Amino acid sequence: MKPQSLGQALLIGLSLVYLAAVYVMTSSVWMGFTINALVIVVVAISWNVTGGFGGLASFGHAAMYGTGAYASAILQVQYGINAWPAFLAGILAGAAMGAFIGALAFRYGLKGSYFALVTLAFAEVLRICASSFSLFGGGSGLQLKLTPGIAQLQIASRPMIYTILLAAVALSLALTALMQRSRFGAYLVAVRENEDAARALGIDTYRIKVQAMALSGALAGLAGALYLQLWLFIDSTIVYGSAISVEALIGPIIGGAGTVWGPLVGTLGLHLLGEGAKHLLSNAPGLNFVLYALVLLGALRFLPQGLMGAAASFGPFRKKEDHDA
Amino acid sequence: MLEVRGLTKSFGGLKAVSDASLDVAEGAIVGLLGPNGAGKTTCFTMIAGFTRADAGSVRFLGQDITGLEPHRICALGMIRTFQIVQPFAGLSVQENIAVGAYLHHHDRRDAMRVARDIGRRLGMGTMLDRPASALTIAGRKRLELARALATGAKLLLLDEVMAGLIPAEVSEIVGIIRQIRDDGHTFLLIEHVMQAVMSLAETAYVLNHGRMIAHGRPRDLVKDQAVIEAYLGHGAAARLQQEAGHA
Numbered sequence: 001m002k003p004q005s006l007g008q009a010l011l012i013g014l015s016l017v018y019l020a021a022v023y024v025m026t027s028s029v030w031m032g033f034t035i036n037a038l039v040i041v042v043v044a045i046s047w048n049v050t051g052g053f054g055g056l057a058s059f060g061h062a063a064m065y066g067t068g069a070y071a072s073a074i075l076q077v078q079y080g081i082n083a084w085p086a087f088l089a090g091i092l093a094g095a096a097m098g099a100f101i102g103a104l105a106f107r108y109g110l111k112g113s114y115f116a117l118v119t120l121a122f123a124e125v126l127r128i129c130a131s132s133f134s135l136f137g138g139g140s141g142l143q144l145k146l147t148p149g150i151a152q153l154q155i156a157s158r159p160m161i162y163t164i165l166l167a168a169v170a171l172s173l174a175l176t177a178l179m180q181r182s183r184f185g186a187y188l189v190a191v192r193e194n195e196d197a198a199r200a201l202g203i204d205t206y207r208i209k210v211q212a213m214a215l216s217g218a219l220a221g222l223a224g225a226l227y228l229q230l231w232l233f234i235d236s237t238i239v240y241g242s243a244i245s246v247e248a249l250i251g252p253i254i255g256g257a258g259t260v261w262g263p264l265v266g267t268l269g270l271h272l273l274g275e276g277a278k279h280l281l282s283n284a285p286g287l288n289f290v291l292y293a294l295v296l297l298g299a300l301r302f303l304p305q306g307l308m309g310a311a312a313s314f315g316p317f318r319k320k321e322d323h324d325a
Numbered sequence: 326m327l328e329v330r331g332l333t334k335s336f337g338g339l340k341a342v343s344d345a346s347l348d349v350a351e352g353a354i355v356g357l358l359g360p361n362g363a364g365k366t367t368c369f370t371m372i373a374g375f376t377r378a379d380a381g382s383v384r385f386l387g388q389d390i391t392g393l394e395p396h397r398i399c400a401l402g403m404i405r406t407f408q409i410v411q412p413f414a415g416l417s418v419q420e421n422i423a424v425g426a427y428l429h430h431h432d433r434r435d436a437m438r439v440a441r442d443i444g445r446r447l448g449m450g451t452m453l454d455r456p457a458s459a460l461t462i463a464g465r466k467r468l469e470l471a472r473a474l475a476t477g478a479k480l481l482l483l484d485e486v487m488a489g490l491i492p493a494e495v496s497e498i499v500g501i502i503r504q505i506r507d508d509g510h511t512f513l514l515i516e517h518v519m520q521a522v523m524s525l526a527e528t529a530y531v532l533n534h535g536r537m538i539a540h541g542r543p544r545d546l547v548k549d550q551a552v553i554e555a556y557l558g559h560g561a562a563a564r565l566q567q568e569a570g571h572a
């Protein structure tokens with residue numbers, strides 16, 4: 001968890017300073033924007049568990065994110081269950097979906113691009129199912145009844161929402177950091193580095209991979225359930241769409257996959273960049289994705305270890321530039 | 326300690342191993358020899374659970390372990406190393422060894438301490454913080470051994486740990502293996518480096534075309550007609566004898 005160099009400390013510090021500064025910024029635009037970015041940060045941290053530490057690059061994290069959101073929404077809208085247990089159920093549903101996809105894919109030994117494709121297929125199938133079945137609200141989605149107050153986890157105050165999201169991010173980061181220093185984390189990295197050697201050393205690699213998917217799914221489910229409580233509305237494209245899957249992996253890759261802070265640094269940096277570009281170059285919708293693609297290409301070419309990796313090996317002089325890029 | 330009976334494995338029409346049997350007594354160093362393609366590594370992968378045998382049985386410490394998953398076999402105390410070394414390249418030497426140590430030491434501090442101790446014992450004390458990818462081939466072979474030891478395994482199946490090493494490195498690793506054996510471990514080793522087998526193994530098995538063709542003390546085996554022919558070709562034993570007669 002500790003930064004390995006001045007450069008990494010600077011990257012992390014800049015991110016934290018920005019997150020703190022949002023509280024005192026006069027324009028509420030920044031807080032709204034950062035709230036949305038933080039939901040994605042949680043998804044990115046979730047992706048990093050499997051994709052970064054485990055080397056199991058998923059292209060369909062929307063499957064777990066959406067399942068978390070839908071499970072919570074269905075319980076609240078269709079069955080009238082209180083938001084708190086529904087919220088917890090969303091997390092569990094995300095974990096279950098992750099474990100299910102993992103159990104199936106790893107049972108048949110899928111890895112690399114095959115695993116990525118299968119996760120993508122899962123997310124798409126779920127999206128189509130959700131838009132067809134009335135339990136999921138069909139094409140019109142699910143809308144929570146507006147009942148402001150902590151009892152139904154519907155918070156009107158922006159700073160309060162922001163604080164809750166910061167807490168969720170902190171919790172996810174702490175979980176990753178704990179994992180990194182645990183036996184489970186060491187085994188997961190061993191599986192990433194060399195699965196045969198891991199098996200020889202007594203590691204039940206199948207179990208480790210499924211557990212990683214469950215943990216990742218729980219975090220993605222948490223993000224999905226948070227999104228629902230923020231906007232009180234979801235539909236199949238919003239939560240099962242491929243945009244979420246792409247955003248889940250792009251931040252960690254740019255920030256540094258397999259590092260604790262990488263997903264936060266990468267996702268925040270990317271969203272700031274996208275937001276800045278939107279303001280500068282008029283509000284062309286989807287423009288941020290074009291920019292993300294360019295940044296991703298650049299990162300893959302010049303920063304294969306992501307910002308955190310580059311910051312570890314270069315002097316502190318480079319760090320600030322990297323973050324701005 | 327280890328009893329292998331009638332192990333058989335075919336890949337398509339090719340019988341890689343047929344009806345191979347061997348015994349390893351506790352505290353012994355046993356060699357498994359044979360020319361390239363004889364089926365030695367296939368034997369290892371079956372014993373360690375990496376591939377399923379078509380027929381035959383493996384007993385370890387009196388327990389039938391035929392068809393068990395590798396991680397279960399490792400938990401029982403038998404581990405294999407790889408002919409082509411398989412380090413966790415992105416991790417440091419100590420972290421590599423710790424992955425093995427985690428098997429019986431669930432706490433990170435314990436695992437890292439065990440890893441450090443074993444690393445030092447195998448003469449890797451100065452390399453503990455270096456990334457495994459920075460090691461020389463000799464260093465990687467040593468790491469492979471250290472990692473296997475860290476799991477607390479009693480029986481180590483070493484697949485050509487000396488291949489590709491220069492003579493000085495070979496004698497170093499021979500010394501290390503002896504020392505580990507004296508600490509109470511048992512070895513079954515596949516080896517091509519004859520110097521090493523002769524000085525290490527008390528008994529050895531010779532495999533050719535998937536069949537066990539000889540078994541005995543290494544220094545008798547090198548005089549065995551079937552063994553010489555397996556390595557040098559049909560009729561070689563007779564020719565050698567003739568030449569010896571002339572000289």
